[in-house]
Amino acid sequence: MKILRRVTRGRTLGLFSLIDSLWPPLSPLQVPGKRQGNETQVTANQLLPSFCYILAASADYSDADEKEQISNLYFPPTVRSLKEIYQMGDLPQRCSFWAYVVYRRLQEMGSTSPDQRQFWLFVTDFSLQRESEISSGTPKTLPVSVVSSCVVDVEVMETLKSSSPCIVFFKDAMCGNGKIICIERTVLLLQKPLLCRAAGADITELTGPVKLDYLDSTTQINSICTVRGIVVGINERTAFSWPICNTCGNEKIDQHPQDKGLPYCSHCCEAVTSPVFKMHLEVFLNCHSQPKSTVKIKLLQKSISSLLESATMDNGSYEVTSVLRKESSGQPESSSLALPPPLPRCSLCDSR
Numbered sequence: 001m002k003i004l005r006r007v008t009r010g011r012t013l014g015l016f017s018l019i020d021s022l023w024p025p026l027s028p029l030q031v032p033g034k035r036q037g038n039e040t041q042v043t044a045n046q047l048l049p050s051f052c053y054i055l056a057a058s059a060d061y062s063d064a065d066e067k068e069q070i071s072n073l074y075f076p077p078t079v080r081s082l083k084e085i086y087q088m089g090d091l092p093q094r095c096s097f098w099a100y101v102v103y104r105r106l107q108e109m110g111s112t113s114p115d116q117r118q119f120w121l122f123v124t125d126f127s128l129q130r131e132s133e134i135s136s137g138t139p140k141t142l143p144v145s146v147v148s149s150c151v152v153d154v155e156v157m158e159t160l161k162s163s164s165p166c167i168v169f170f171k172d173a174m175c176g177n178g179k180i181i182c183i184e185r186t187v188l189l190l191q192k193p194l195l196c197r198a199a200g201a202d203i204t205e206l207t208g209p210v211k212l213d214y215l216d217s218t219t220q221i222n223s224i225c226t227v228r229g230i231v232v233g234i235n236e237r238t239a240f241s242w243p244i245c246n247t248c249g250n251e252k253i254d255q256h257p258q259d260k261g262l263p264y265c266s267h268c269c270e271a272v273t274s275p276v277f278k279m280h281l282e283v284f285l286n287c288h289s290q291p292k293s294t295v296k297i298k299l300l301q302k303s304i305s306s307l308l309e310s311a312t313m314d315n316g317s318y319e320v321t322s323v324l325r326k327e328s329s330g331q332p333e334s335s336s337l338a339l340p341p342p343l344p345r346c347s348l349c350d351s352r
Contacts, residue, residue, distance in 0.1 A: 094173065101121050104160050122224050238280065239281050244278055
């Protein structure tokens with residue numbers, strides 16, 4: 001090992017928040033220079049360290065072998081349930097947990113640079129989904145903010161970009177006051193690493209589909225929920241549709257260079273004879289959970305197709321009256337939830 005540099009608490013708060021979660025050490029500290037037989041031990045309630053040294057492995061370093069014994073000096077992370085994390089106090093501390101990722105909001109926030117990215121994951125586990133928690137006031141999902149200082153492995157990022165359900169191990173995330181933030185030195189893993197096996201906690205499998213909280217007056221901003229109600233109106237001012245290529249899905253359709261009457265796909269370099277139409281549609285619902293309010297929802301394409309299935313006229317347009325009084329639901333299927341990115345503002349009586 002070689003020393004790279006000496007760092008202090010004031011300049012590397014992220015690193016020292018991790019050190020604080022490991023303090024005091026498992027083995028009592030010894031005062032240098034004292035003999036083994038007459039050692040003076042530092043008490044466990046001593047002040048937290050104010051500086052540390054960052055070390056680097058030598059060039060011939062190799063990863064740990066599964067057959068190697070883990071040192072007694074290693075302090076494995078305490079794996080908590082999401083309910084325990086939600087009920088933690090205001091003081092932020094590092095926590096590790098398993099979670100099912102049920103929705104991803106991977107748009108970069110505030111910048112297009114990968115170095116400045118920030119995205120959201122919405123997660124759950126058995127402790128939030130079990131029947132005994134339905135009326136306890138505990139939410140069924142929690143948001144996790146992944147900020148730019150958290151380095152996410154390429155394999156993990158590719159998994160998060162896919163639409164398939166996945167389970168992620170969050171190691172040393174910052175948790176407190178019901179919030180979870182992945183910051184500097186937080187690690188996201190798809191499987192439990194060797195040195196975490198000593199923690200001895202694995203995720204408990206869910207026994208059914210993921211349940212979400214219904215929209216009500218207590219629903220927080222930047223959360224996911226289930227919405228069910230009767231369509232009482234359509235926002236015709238914002239409704240529009242556009243054609244896409246039925247072959248490659250390209251949404252930028254041009255006029256054919258030879259025949260101006262035909263749509264043309266520059267990706268396929270051919271005429272689009274049977275274009276597929278996408279729509280932007282917002283509807284107003286009367287919901288049982290909010291009997292005195294009207295809820296406005298921006299629908300996903302699948303929900304729009306289901307809602308307009310029986311409202312299509314011969315000329316390809318839609319009869320508004322055929323949509324009214326229909327029941328619309330925001331219940332998600334598998335990991336693809338009902339809130340399109342960016343997360344919409346559901347307005348209760350046209351308010352935030």
